[in-house]
Amino acid sequence: MKGPINMTSSFWHPFADMSKVSKKPFIIERSDDVYVWDTEGNQYLDATAGLWYMNVGHGRKEIVEAATKQAEQLPVYSTFGDFSNRPAETLAEMLSERSPSPGSKIFFVGGGGEAVETATKLARRYFSAIGKPEKTYLIHRHHSYHGTNGIGTSLAGIPANAAGFGPMVRETEEVPTHDAEALEASIVRLGADNVAAFIVEPVIGAGGVHPPQPGYLEAVAQICARHDILLIVDAVICGFGRLGGWFSSERFGIKPDLITFAKGVTSGYLPLGGVVVSPKVASPFWDQPGTIFRHGPTYAGHPTCCAAGIANITILEREGLIERGAQLEKDLLEALKVGENYSVVSEVRGGVGLLGAVELSASFLSNYPQGIMMLQDEMRSRGVVTRALATSLAFSPPLIIENHHLEQLSQALSDSLHALEKLT
């Protein structure tokens, strides 16, 4: 679309200070491969794969054509009750086959937040269906991000994301980020008979990119099993190759009861999310007539979005991209480690999957509360798009990224940090 951009924008951006953003939105006009371009024609390396989703990279005509073909034939139709469509059936089969537990069922929704709502409601509903309705508590980690719907907000491990909304789901509990024993202590204190599920991102994303400590995920899986608590792996960021496997849990040898996914399932070309439901959790609903999960959004199993998902999975598999998240993880970490040369950086994180973060020091941020935005702007002025989190800058490039792109990223990071350091 051409023409002047309306500078008194009516578009309210998520997570934005609109008093500033409305005057100067950063408008992305086109994209291809690992690059995006703004309205002035400036090219940027997309070091975040959009919002952690563009796993196969930009400009994939194959996905666009698959979605177009489907939209011409049947753009959308209900899947409530007995209605179905071929793309939803096919994609569910493909995902089930690739899931860690054979025979898993797939519940489709519109995105990651809806997937979290679905998985957590299903955890509670499962226990009520098997005669344990008092199992309602949901446990999450500090730093966790599980979307912005009602339950996801109640599970926010980033305090700012829950602040100001008043109480939502009260039966939640936060545990420290890396402490499996603390999880067990919480379960014992709450009473295992009152706890439905523990939800965990294998690598915490929006909370600052925190990889799990060795053995953590294996330990929490055992604790959940021991106390009859469902393990929900939130693979919304970590799935579809980001950690080197389809659903991220494979890497740790764990079989979650429920897995939430979104983003990489279509590489973001169209919105889609869902839950992989293990046979154990599906059983009361699939095997007992009359036990119904009264839940589901209008666009569950949207055929056009599912067609995009099928094409995306075909590309991920054909080009060996699923493995690349793990193959490139050390290279990305190495590229970010240039940050350790600067006193404004307190920590460089990453090394588990193709995602990482550079944390700015508390002293720099106390002098420059907008320090992360400043670093993001410095990177942008050097042709690299990154994601500003609370105290760190995040990186999660497309899985098709090459080493020369990582060199460009590393150089831009070094120069940007140098510019910040000169202020101190």
Ligand SMILES: Cc1ncc(COP(=O)(O)O)c(C=O)c1O
């Ligand atoms: C781990 C995790 N869960 C859930 C969500 C929410 O997904 P959505 O923004 O598609 O609702 C996100 C979004 O970034 C996420 O990172």
